[in-house]
Amino acid sequence: MTEIDTLTIHRPDDWHVHLRDGQMMEAVLPYTAQQFGRAIVMPNLVPPVMTAKAGAEYRDRINKALPSGSTFEPLMTAYLTDNTDPADLEAGFKDGIFTAAKLYPAGATTNSDSGVTNFANIHAVLDKMEELTMPLLVHGEVTDPSIDIFDREHVFIKRVMEPTLDRYQGLKVVFEHITTSAAVDFVRSQGPRVGATITVHHLMINRTDIFKGGIHPHLYCLPIAKREQHRLALREAATSGEAQFFLGTDTAPHAVNAKESACGCAGIFSALSAVELYAQVFDEEQALDQFEAFASLNGPAFYGLDPNADKVTLKREAWQVPDAIEVADGSTVQPFLAGETLNWKLV
């Protein structure tokens, strides 16, 4: 088989991004905007983006911070709480402010303390979303402290996903950043109204990597990476080209001193080289022919959008991921695989 050295595809989108705000946003946004046409922007700011008004204001701040000439389009999400007003959510969706709403079980991850404590509290919201066909994006981990951290996604499927999908037969759901073979099987079993994002770090690392030769805080994220068998199941799903699986980096920047700490926070900053990293995975799996479906076609189709009109080209070329990027407040952020050599480059 002849080796492919260049690949031209419709411009990808990132269906799960943390852009943060202020100086951190200014530092990380150019990387996402350079590679992707659009991105689903997560609402877990402090305080979270809970109303259509807050969503519109956050979108304005992102657009102002974009490099000049950028055509990147942020797609905003509402952060669901026990008190979300269905009427405000509906107005935000109909006005084109919100593309989707994000469900964080309270306490599941970074900045999720005001998330939903009990599904009984959001029945009216989910009824409304089902009626509007507004996608529900789910951080799929139980927060029960008695459940082992490596089992929290698997347990969430039985305890929450199944009953929710049963009750809301028309609700569109994205199972965000899936990390287990159980989630892959579950998504497949549900048919086209359920999609899943897959991060590049979950395609590249397993849980042993987090502890290889010592603890690696920059490989700590939630959901935490699982066993090798799960990484392989995710690679199989992503490279299958199947419509339910699409690109979502979950790039989640934190300052180095917040990661390298006695209680380091969860999140991997992969935006710097996201498209290249995914291309490398597809190349390793000899599945570059499926890359465009995963990166550029399946996501828009799920969200009812057209693919981006413009194209990007990747070429086989070795380059080194920088050790750090600078934030104007003096902090730095360490990119995923800092210092390592990648073998695909966006032209």
Ligand code: NCD
């Ligand atoms: C995310 C963050 O830092 O905002 N962290 C992470 O580990 N993925 C939150 C999230 O998506 O869980």
Ligand code: ZN
């Ligand atoms: Zn996330």
